[in-house]
Amino acid sequence: MTSLLLDRRDRTSTGRAQRPLVLIATLGGAAAALAPLLVCVAVGVIGWFAADAGAHGAPRDGMRMGAVAWLMAHGSGITVRGVAVGAVPLGLTVICAWSIWRLGHRVGDALSGHGPDADRISDGERDLTVPLATGLFFIGYALVAVVTATLTASVETTLSVPHVILWSVAMTLAFAGPGIAIGSGRAAIWATFVPAVIRQGAATAIAILTAFLALSAVVFLVSLAFGIGEAATMMSQLHLSAGEGIVYAIANGGFLPNASLFSGSFLLGPGFAVGGNTLVSPGAVVLGPLPLFALLAALPTIGTPGAVVSSLVWLPPLVAALATMWWQRRHPALTWLEAALRGCGGGIVAGLAFAVLASVAGGAVGPGRMRFVGPFVPEVLVAAITAFGLGGLLGALVMAWYHRRSTPEES
Template identity: 55%
Template structure:
């Protein structure tokens, strides 16, 4: 993490400065407006160029460039990048609104990395650590985040305008909204961390809030790992169906590569579908369908290999109802581990940590689940996705109860272990030779 320059190294009248100090000043005091604005533009342009290059490569792999023009492939790549920002797009009169979250995660990762570098480059601007500690206001991060977001939004808006047509018609407001969410929600914290301001601001937050946030992150990471494992097991158990789908598509080597890439882009969506299934509410894969642990109702499905993970239609097996205990167990295990590593001295503090972290994890999971579905085709396929509102209620309840139980159980074990160690120490003190 970048630390703020001290007041001693920042004063111009201190006389001679070493070459290392000069290099540090140059690295942390780059031009403010160009650095922040270009950083936002580059964080948007990087994944955009990757998407367009991948589209051109896929165009050659599928038919060796026999149909269409390179400009068409570039337009497809740019449209895919916009789709990752929730723009929606029209294809042959069919509106596609589902977001490939794998692409969104790639964009978020690039924004974080570039934002962190921008923060490092601008860390020398504004008041130093001593002056901030004295109460001086520091606008470095807010201003840099605003300029960063402006650069990102400009690239996104120009891309949407260039791709827009009567048939595709990406939604510019949704692109701008997603761009602001990424650049401010991800880029802003990255700039704060890279500039060293986060190291000053975070300790000022209430300890209970910091603990709840950290526990919520742990619960979500563990839960996504469990949901991904469940998805992988379902695919392995019915791998022959996925292979049969690929063979029926008559896909060659190039087509198979493109299908694998598309599957990777929607894997985060599939993990959220798996999460909703394990929580109980389930999801729909078309109008009039339902996939839950207790009941599975399916209709005609598109030929996509990832759909091989769907369970067979009909009432669920008796054991599947026990899957709904998994979120409680995951939250309890995560809270117990957190309490073990960060002991709370009081029962009420541990309860607040566990329950608050679990509820917060449930809210965040519900917000992410909102992004997992959408229209993926005509007719029935306009209604595909988890039941996000039910996921919020189920996850808040399950994670909250599990977090509370796990934290309190670990406090009990720690208290019991402390009393046992005290008794052992007392016994050792009475033994001959211990005095």
């Protein structure tokens, strides 16, 4: 931020040359893609050797599987001999997103001296540093993705390159763009032009969404703990060696965020499907034959859940209210209207965000009925907006009342 406040003439006088924007941003995007890709390739080789000590295939097979996993984390899906698998391992996607964010922030810091300074931006001068750097970052990232997809495809398997590019665009806009804006200091300047109620509403939405995602993960882990015996039975039925068991555990771990989003959809009420004509919700559980995947051991018993499980639908609005109260206790609203707008608006935005995440949590995982796996997104959207909006509104009003009661002279 300090570097942004320096005028270009000041930089010239200090003898510090600006770094080339095109080179820094493009290489940053390529590095953000290569870092997790190389890790996936290394894990693939280790997994290939651990499975059978290298008795079958070659190291390039392990490298290829690591690259396929990286591409699937970008929505590529994979079709093997006509069978489509479209589920995205969001655990790996989270790692890729973190890499994009970190490299984007570093690119922004390196480019903080480009463009007009803070005073000139405040005066309305156009500044294209962040949009240009974000576009170049995407070019570097997409180039690595396209080359990887081209080298990975084979006669027996196909990958969707357009989906990879689309996901790369979305992840660049969602993580690289903000990272560059924050690292370059532009975000701090732009924030001054945004009304305070909008900034606080966005912060409330982040607090609600974070709290609910944490709750969903905890509920899933508790359910998995109760089904740990069934998970062990699944692994024993597969007759895995020690090395294969490690690879199997890593594969399950890649879908932990997906399972947490399934859990959140369950808590909201609509639930999710694990195959065609199935339903997993607080009101009813209808299942069919399931694959031997350890995370499925967390599924509830077939039938009508008990009162304790059914009452879990009250947790989403409660968590939204508590998260809103926690945030507004630290940042009190000045008026009742502002408090209501923060809480209700933030809850609605959090509901929209959760529905977007739920929409990418599912996908085909096999042929036949297993093509239909995932949350019921339209119903989840309505339930999330309602639960988070009402919970946020209630929490905001309660905290506004508390502040006015504790400081009557300022009300």
